[in-house]
Amino acid sequence: MKLYDNEISSAASRVRIALALKNVPYEKLQIGILGPDAENRQSGYLSVNPQGLVPALLTDQGSLITQSLAIIEYLDEVYPKPSLLSENAEDRAFSRSIALLIAAEIHALLPPRIRARLLGIPGFGTADVTAWNWHWILEGMNAVEALLASRKQTRFSAGDNPSVADVFLFPQAINTERAGADLAQWPHLSRIVSSLRTIPAFAENAPVAANPAAAPQPVAATV
Ligand SMILES: N[C@@H](CCC(=O)N[C@@H](CS)C(=O)NCC(=O)O)C(=O)O
Known part of the structure; x- marks a missing residue:
């Protein structure tokens, strides 16, 4: 199997x-x-994934699977152990809710193509993009925290084993913290992230900093 990836x-x-x-x-x-001429926008990669996004998974059978949730559900079917979707239907639904909240309602509003598009709007500058990002991050993370708080407390998001919810939560939490937010403002979320940090599969596969020298952006939810 081959994963089209970026660290x-x-x-x-x-x-x-x-x-x-x-x-x-x-x-x-x-x-x-990254950048206007980035490899993901070139014809070579677009002929692999017409959306020009990572991740994409090329299976041993030669099928290309795009979209992280579809890839992860495929992996869960083909390699069922350990399962990333609980046995209980309510927990499975909760796991998918958290995954989609993060993928569709937070992350989808932040990547390089969105930033580039916003910066192309006359009068919209980098400070506005920062405020835009914080608006969606804070609104989304507040909702994740409220959803976690509404459930019985478990070690991870949807039970006592890591699930799809945690696989989506962890990278978003790491990037949110790196951007300058204190995860302690979300007590349930930060307790779960602390547990996830102790698991090598999570700790060793977190997103690395896009620009390690960048200072955290002031948290500003104004857009
Ligand atoms: N919904 C997609 C999102 C994929 C996505 O936005 N990937 C980003 C990197 S985190 C990307 O390839 N961005 C390139 C760009 O924005 O031009 C998924 O879950 O796989």
Whole structure:
């Protein structure tokens, strides 16, 4: 199996974590995603994944699977142990709710293509992009915290074993913290993230910093 990957990508990190939890061997193919001429926008990669995004998984049978949730559900079917979706239907639904909240309602509003598009709007500058990012991050993380708080306390998001919810939560939490937010403001979320940090499959596959020298951005939820 081959994973079209980028080490800074939080969406690809979800898939790396799932592969590591399941101990599945694979080859990583790094695709550049930063800058106007990034590799993900070139015809070579677009002929692989017409969306030009990472992750994408090429199976041993030659099928390409795009979208991290679809990839992870495929892996869970083909490599069922350990399962990333609980036996209980309510817990499975909760896990998918958290995964989609993070993928569709937080992360989807933040990646390089969104930033580039926003910066192309006359009068919209980098401070506005920062405020935009914080708005969606804080709104989304507040909702994750409230959903976690509404349930029976368990070691991880949807039970006492890591699930799809945790695979999506961890990279988003790491990037949110790196951007300058204190995870302690979300007590249930930060307790779960602390447990996840102790698991090598999570710790070793977190997204790396896009720009390690960058100072944290002031938290500003104004857009
Ligand atoms: N919904 C997609 C999101 C994929 C995505 O946005 N990946 C980012 C990296 S985290 C990317 O490839 N960005 C390139 C760009 O924005 O141009 C998934 O879950 O796989």
